[in-house]
Amino acid sequence: EVQLVQSGAEVKKPGQSLNISCKGSGYSFTKYWIGWVRQMPGKGLEWMGIIYPDDSDTRYSPSCQGQVTISVDKSTTTAYLLWSSLKASDTAIYYCVRRTWGAHYYFDYWGQGTLVTVSS
Amino acid sequence: DIQMTQSPSSLSSSIGDRVTITCQASQVITKYLNWYQQKPGKAPKVLIYDASNLERGVPSRFSGGGSGTNFTFSISSLQPEDVATYYCQQFDEFPLTFGGGTKVEIK
Numbered sequence: 677e678v679q680l681v682q683s684g685a686e687v688k689k690p691g692q693s694l695n696i697s698c699k700g701s702g703y704s705f706t707k708y709w710i711g712w713v714r715q716m717p718g719k720g721l722e723w724m725g726i727i728y729p730d731d732s733d734t735r736y737s738p739s740c741q742g743q744v745t746i747s748v749d750k751s752t753t754t755a756y757l758l759w760s761s762l763k764a765s766d767t768a769i770y771y772c773v774r775r776t777w778g779a780h781y782y783f784d785y786w787g788q789g790t791l792v793t794v795s796s
Numbered sequence: 797d798i799q800m801t802q803s804p805s806s807l808s809s810s811i812g813d814r815v816t817i818t819c820q821a822s823q824v825i826t827k828y829l830n831w832y833q834q835k836p837g838k839a840p841k842v843l844i845y846d847a848s849n850l851e852r853g854v855p856s857r858f859s860g861g862g863s864g865t866n867f868t869f870s871i872s873s874l875q876p877e878d879v880a881t882y883y884c885q886q887f888d889e890f891p892l893t894f895g896g897g898t899k900v901e902i903k
Contacts, residue, residue: 711892720883720895722894723892723894735890735891738797738891775887780845781828781846781888782828782846782885783832783840783842784842788839
């Protein structure tokens with residue numbers, strides 16, 4: 677059974693660093709693109725970026741480029757989303773997502789979401 | 797960037813009604829237009845991929861269509877469990893983009 681299991685909720689202060697994780701299981705982790713989608717409180721879905729675990733090819737949305745880092749650890753089949761300096765505007769639910777393999781391009785599995793709250 | 801404009805932003809219909817949502821792209825999408833459903837407090841799930849293909853296990857009352865820059869998503873007979881927000885998404889090119897969402901409620 678394919679699963680994406682994310683780390684738990686976080687409460688941080690502005691300026692602090694953070695990384696949240698997404699562990700993939702039940703499939704060949706290195707062969708599927710894995711990405712992150714943000715949902716600010718009461719708002720819609722926003723794609724942040726995506727990484728191909730096999731070679732770490734990474735693409736970011738323009739609004740997230742330079743603000744976050746997406747990485748993977750193939751040995752633990754885990755993807756990460758990292759901030760070096762959080763802002764209050766980073767408060768959101770973050771979902772990790774898997775892109776389908778092959779000729780169809782969509783997110784077929786989603787993690788359960790990680791709530792990040794940034795407040796002084 | 798491809799902008800995705802969904803309409804309406806919300807709607808309220810009766811059980812059994814046909815519901816249609818539209819999604820307009822700012823440039824032609826060749827194939828990869830998807831629709832997701834997000835129920836309150838839950839992660840989204842895909843319902844339709846490649847504009848008109850029903851994801852495995854999704855009820856047949858859901859359908860998608862369209863091409864080029866204009867796409868539609870329909871529920872043929874609205875059920876109570878369809879209360880959710882629906883999003884279109886293009887996967888044609890980076891950056892990937894979502895529509896603003898359509899909140900569907902029961903009248």
